[in-house]
Amino acid sequence: MTYDLMATNIGYQSETASTAPRSLQSFMEEHRTIRDFGSAETGQGLVDDGPAITKMANALGYVVIPSGNFRIISDLTISVPQYYQAGACLTVDNASTLTITNRIHSSNQWIFQGVGKVIINIISTMGEDAKLITAGWFGVFPTNALVSDVTDKMQRALNSMNAQTREGILQLECGSYHLSKTIYVPRGVEISGRGMRRTIFDISGLDFTVFETTGNACKFTNFQFEFPTGQSGVRTAPYIHVKHNTCEIDSIWLYPTTVGIIIDENWCTIRNLRATYGLDPQALDIADTSVVWARTSGFSIIDVTIIGTTFAPHHIVRVGHDTNISAGNIDNIHTTLPATAVFLDNRNCSISRINISNIIGNPASSTGNQQFDSLTKIVAAGAYQCTYITLHGLVTNGNADSLLHIDGSDTSVISNISLGSAVAQGNTGYGIRLINNGTGAIRNINIAGDVDVSGRPIRLETVGNVTLLNIPPSLRGSHFSAPFIENFTLGDDQARIIGDNRTAIFAGVLIIGSSNPSVNGIFSFRAASSSNHVTMIAGAANMATATTPLSGSSGSDGRFTVGIDSSGQLILENRMGSNLTLSITLMAGY
Structure with missing residues (x-):
């Protein structure tokens, strides 16, 4: 290509002969950035580059941010697509707000710097829309150095979606992220890693909640919580505290804690949860340590496993607190440590309509063959009730003292409990225990004929007011065969x-x-x-x-x-x- 430097409209022919000739002006317009719409100092972080961004948006319907540090001094709204080239960033001043209502196109680089507010609220003219935010855009990058605390940067990234009307995703990469205080997750936001044991949160400190919801429909998926190198002890605060409804927790790995996850609002789901225990949370003298604590109705807890070599919490899944609970589903709970898999705690609330299925207790001999209290347990006190509970597919080895333990006191009533398709191995302890130490009742207990506790010396223990038992002969102390x-x-x-x-x-x-x-x-x-x-x-x-x-x-x-x-x-x-x-x-x- 040859051209006259003084010409204003010179023909341009690309290397591809089939491409039609076009003007140099047209060629240059295709490579315009906000530098072409601002002052000479643009990109040095010295002047307000907001006007240049607005000019390009109005002229071309999109914005290209080239390499450089561009400063936002006053409030700015970008409502067109943005394209961030390598090394590009916007530094938002403290008193300024950058509002973005259209798509962001950038590699995983730090494009939103400064301490000013960034609001990402993509507006769709047809139906609903969702947002995908890369954590690196806010300077949240994985590192093994504990000095690189990304807590504040991560909170800023989440706050950018706080004003949105629909869901969004904060995407993290593989590697370790160091957190040192509670992070608050806004409505509808998903914190997404690249897989448990691949995206890792190193948590310094044992007494603060790591993630806490501030709105409905949050999601946490595909990452692991871990202690930084050199830190030991047991956490006394949850990793995740769900305070809003319709939230999800999926594919998360936990380390020792007195309570891993707390659910306080309805219709939340936990699935594919793993926990590793090499320390003893019971040593803290807390009565009811657990991996998951459900304190609300309509929950679903599916596929939870704890593994380890030495210690365990009291319970894997604990249900009950100070509000009545109904309509819950607990399925596929597995422990290789001496911990009660499911505990229904009726001491301060009533619990009803809970389905419990596929519960496996298999503590290995490496735990010292310690017998734990029961694979599943129901405890009621005061005037509270536990009704319409189904248990199916319970299996435990000989290290559980009983397959099912029901304990009532005061004027509590435990009724309409059904157990089927269950096996308790071992030749010590009990099969099923029904203990009423109060003036209330344990009644309408239905146990199917495929419940096998035949190896236990005491297959069925009943104490106090226990009535209306529908149980097979094998649980009555004798099983008569044909003559x-x-x-x-x-x-x-x-x-x-x-x-x-x-x-x-x-x-x-x-x-x-x-x-x-x-x-x-x-x-x-x-x-x-x-x-x-x-x-x-x-x-x-x-x-x-x-x-x-x-x-x-x-x-x-x-x-x-x-x-x-x-x-x-x-x-x-x-x-x-x-x-x-x-x-x-x-x-x-x-």
Whole structure:
């Protein structure tokens, strides 16, 4: 291209031959910035560059901010798209407000500097709109240096969306961000990282809430809370305190705390929460430490897991505070530490219509095999009620003292509780505990037949006023099977064990008959490792009983003996002088 420097309209031909020639003026207009609409000092941060921005917006319908520091001294509104080139920034003076109502196009660089107010409120002429703000635009960048505290910058970024009418997203990158005080999140704003264990908030200090909502429909997703290197202890304040409705918390990782997340308003959701415990929050002598504390109605808590090697909070999910609660859903809670998975706390409120499902307690042996109180627990006091609670899919290993523990006191009422499809492994502790220490009631407890606590020595414990139980026979202390009938020959001076497939407790009735010689009798018995007995209800004179071992030569000669040995085995011994063809009917249970 050749041109005369004095010409005003010179033809321009691009390197591509197919491109039509155009004027140099047209070519230059395509590369205009606000420098072309302001003074010579523009870009040095010395004059008010607001007028230049306004001129370009009015002339071209968009604004291009080139490399440089451009100063906003007086209030300014930009209502056209903005394009920030590499190294561009606007410095807003303390007493000034920059209002942006259109799209921002910039790489992840610090484009809003100074201490003045920035308001981003994109206005759509058709329907509703949302905003996407990059944290770096406000100087919020990840760093491993604790001296780089980004708390104030992050608050400024969030405040820029405070006046908006619809939702917005504050997007963070991978890496660590150091925070030192509470950050307040405005209505409808989502704080979004790049994934738990990828975007990390290093929190210095243990006694301040990290994020607190100031409006409805906030969201927190894809990041992790962690202590800075060298800091130890247990947090006494929550990481997130939700004080407004329809908020969401999704894919968050927590470190030790007395309470990780508090929900105080309706229709909020928590999902995919992880917590790591290597410290002991119970050591702070706080009665009810928990990972999640729901203190309102309409919540949904899904997929929460705590892992670690040593300690745990009292509860993973705690429900209840000082306001009545209803309509909650708790699903897929998993602990590898000795902590009650779900605790319904009715001591200061009534709780109703809560669905609890897929709860797994699996503390590893590395925790010292410590038994924790119960996999799920309901506690009521005062005159409060707990009603219409369903529990389904509960599974625990032997380290839980019980599968379900219900405890009432004062005049409280706990009713309409349903438990199904549940398993408690182990051979110590309880299956289900229903303890009423007050003058109220525990009633209408419905337990399905697929609840298996058969290995526990006490399958069902009831104390006090507990009524209207709809429970399977296995929880009543005995499970009766179909009658066992057998015909066999028992040689002279021989003994035979009957019902050797029994469990720890084996009780019932034995009917014996033989015609040659005549041996007939009806016996009741209880066979256990202690307190054994066998009683002849009716029988021939040659029948006898014993509670000592029978080997074939133990009982009296000329008699047929039914005995219980020291290990609780039911044994028949023939010392009648000839073989006996016996017919026995065993009706027993365990």
